[in-house]
Amino acid sequence: MPTTILDGEAYPEALQRRYAEEAKAEERMKTSELTGAALDWAVAKCEGVETIICPFNVHPHLLRIKGEISTNYVPSTNWKQGGPIIEREELCFMPILEDDNSTSWAADKRIDDLDDQNFTGQTPLIAAMRCYVASKLGGDVEIPEELK
Numbered sequence: 001m002p003t004t005i006l007d008g009e010a011y012p013e014a015l016q017r018r019y020a021e022e023a024k025a026e027e028r029m030k031t032s033e034l035t036g037a038a039l040d041w042a043v044a045k046c047e048g049v050e051t052i053i054c055p056f057n058v059h060p061h062l063l064r065i066k067g068e069i070s071t072n073y074v075p076s077t078n079w080k081q082g083g084p085i086i087e088r089e090e091l092c093f094m095p096i097l098e099d100d101n102s103t104s105w106a107a108d109k110r111i112d113d114l115d116d117q118n119f120t121g122q123t124p125l126i127a128a129m130r131c132y133v134a135s136k137l138g139g140d141v142e143i144p145e146e147l148k
Helices: 011-024 036-047 079-089 124-137
Strands: 026-030 051-054 062-065 092-097 103-110 116-121 140-144
Touching: 036 051, 036 062, 036 079, 036 124, 036 140, 079 124, 092 124, 103 124, 116 124
Parallel strands: none
Antiparallel strands: 026 140, 051 062, 092 103, 103 116
16 A cells, blocks of 8 residues: 655654644634634534644645545535534524625624523634624634644
8 A cells, every 4th residue: 555655654653743843832813813724623613523733735734634535624615513512502593794795794692581692704614603702712812823
């Protein structure tokens, strides 16, 4: 069986090395500004899903579920991954008509009888995943530097 070589190392070893390096370098970002792989990474952290950042893909960065070669982790764009989180966490969302007649989305989560969290995004999934991350990790999140 041929071995795939990445950065001069066999494929699994190279991914493990990159994973360890990525875990070291992190920077803080506002949850309300998270998008793409940074948002997906934060959701994975909340869900306890171990991911690997794959910078060598067609996308700028893509998360793969650790140990699964072909399973991307993209809950901010995939309803099969994000939908169950929305249902379990009882997140609500609604469209917002902007001044230029475009639509954005707001998502909220009831914290208690007097308080709830509201987050917006270009899609219902982005708004909902931001809301979910904020409910678990707060308004600022440490993410790997390369996802900024």
